[in-house]
């Protein structure tokens with residue numbers, strides 16, 4: 040049976056069901072227990088599973104990830120929460136120097152079977168420090184897997200895959216999607232594999248490569264473009280690492296034109312890697328420049344409403360850029 | 368529950384006798400200004416006059432005012448998210464403080480930071496990042512730089528109980544201890560970090576005990592007793608100016624409202640909140656002053672109406688100020704595009 044859930048409800052259900060299924064799974068983070076999380080992603084879980092399995096930790100992201108890493112070494116399946124992606128920085132040493140490299144540096148002798156849930160992204164007025172979307176930092180680090188769902192269905196299926204994955208998985212949950220992304224979610228157990236991208240809309244004129252919060256605006260843009268006679272294919276990269284080159288390249292070979300869309304800043308953003316992959320592996324198939332619609336090179340989304348709005352990665356910007364590209 | 372006087376509450380407030388009426392009234396006026404401004408900020412948020420969020424410090428005024436009252440213009444404050452009033456205490460014009468809430472072009476940061484995250488460069492109040500404890504490291508660096516200049520200015524860094532759990536806290540205080548830096552670390556221990564109670568934050572009874580590990584004095588005071596806080600802070604500032612190094616001052620206090628204006632704070636009991644409201648830092652001090660006839664009822668009304676008038680003018684200024692223009696989105700990223 041499937042029913043309609045929001046993305047945050049799907050996350051909550053995945054956690055609940057996996058904790059029921061696997062006694063090794065436990066949760067740790069700031070404010071996840073008593074208050075059920077800042078966004079209520081872990082609501083009800085403390086009552087159901089108790090303090091041994093839902094830990095409100097001291098305010099220390101480094102320690103949260105350290106404890107997750109260490110306990111995974113002795114057989115637990117920790118799922119850590121980082122309240123805001125902006126505040127993952129104190130844990131970077133643990134994630135980059137420990138989690139991503141432990142398997143490699145011990146030649147497989149040790150591995151970090153853990154999941155880090157991270158709430159990320161601009162929420163319209165959330166300001167410099169509650170809006171950052173920094174998933175690409177982690178995609179640069181071999182040894183980590185990086186996932187960002189945009190649908191409720193994928194959120195549950197990918198989170199279950201993440202918790203069962205033997206490697207460290209950073210699982211990004213976009214705050215704007217928490218309650219706006221709604222869809223059918225099966226009640227029972229299922230997984231969505233980590234890796235494959237999803238073709239959200241087929242088209243022959245150009246390919247939009249996107250992920251996270253800009254998936255739906257890209258689909259909406261494709262709808263508007265269709266009315267103008269441009270058929271855009273929308274590929275959602277649900278997993279930033281490992282990346283599904285095959286789906287991306289198949290689409291590019293079909294359409295010959297590529298528009299990359301992401302919320303994060305432009306320079307060295309994830310789009311730069313996508314552009315490199317396409318130009319290295321499908322250059323002969325291209326029939327136009329690879330173009331990007333991204334956030335600006337500004338430290339983070341500022342608070343004042345006109346500045347917040349000026350971040351300006353939305354359906355309108357996608358349509359305008361896609362039209363130019365289609366006409367190229 | 369309000370703290371029973373514990374062993375480490377070393378600084379018994381000697382009362383009002385030894386102090387000049389000017390000092391006492393100055394402190395009173397500032398306590399009241401912080402209280403009314405903070406309550407006004409809450410009302411404005413609830414009226415939808417600005418977005419984002421606000422972190423009220425109502426109930427904690429004695430800690431902020433007591434610690435920072437009497438600082439010189441060349442001294443520094445490193446505030447956190449709950450220390451919007453640090454700017455008021457340091458002397459920033461109220462109109463800029465309210466423009467900050469409204470994220471207007473007239474705010475010190477031209478609308479970049481979230482409402483309560485305010486700094487004021489002309490008076491050395493460091494614009495805070497929201498990343499907890501970050502101000503401790505920056506403040507420590509400033510103290511290092513001041514000492515290197517051979518100046519006798521000091522830094523007062525504010526933070527909560529939750530911040531003491533971070534690695535940054537340890538790194539900052541350890542460094543300050545090694546170099547005997549002129550820094551006063553003021554912990555507003557309000558017993559909660561968002562929804563996380565103190566017992567899940569630390570195994571210690573008194574957070575000031577941490578100072579031992581860094582080789583400098585740690586003092587715990589009743590953070591709702593403004594004179595106790597002020598005395599302890601002044602002693603620390605004197606030490607710091609004399610080159611004798613940092614102090615950790617733990618002020619036991621309580622925030623009356625939720626973590627932020629959107630937090631209903633269901634994790635606390637009504638009794639706990641009510642117990643602390645009875646220990647209102649403002650009412651207690653006011654009563655002392657009235658009892659000693661340092662303050663009269665007439666004066667009290669006069670001060671309150673002066674402050675209210677100033678706040679109303681500040682709110683009007685903020686409301687009438689324009690927003691920053693979208694075209695300045697990328698200004699101030701690098702020096703080359705400072706507007």
Ligand SMILES: Cc1ncc(C[n+]2csc(CCOP(=O)(O)OP(=O)(O)O)c2C)c(N)n1
Pocket residue numbers: 069098100122126129448449497498499526527528529530531555557559560561626
């Ligand atoms: C590094 C970091 N982690 C998490 C947060 C989210 N957060 C904001 S305030 C807060 C609690 C702070 O508690 P405390 O230090 O006691 O200060 P108080 O809010 O009580 O004044 C948390 C967890 C943050 N801002 N920065």
Ligand SMILES: [Mg+2]
Pocket residue numbers: 527528529555556557558559560561
């Ligand atoms: Mg606190």
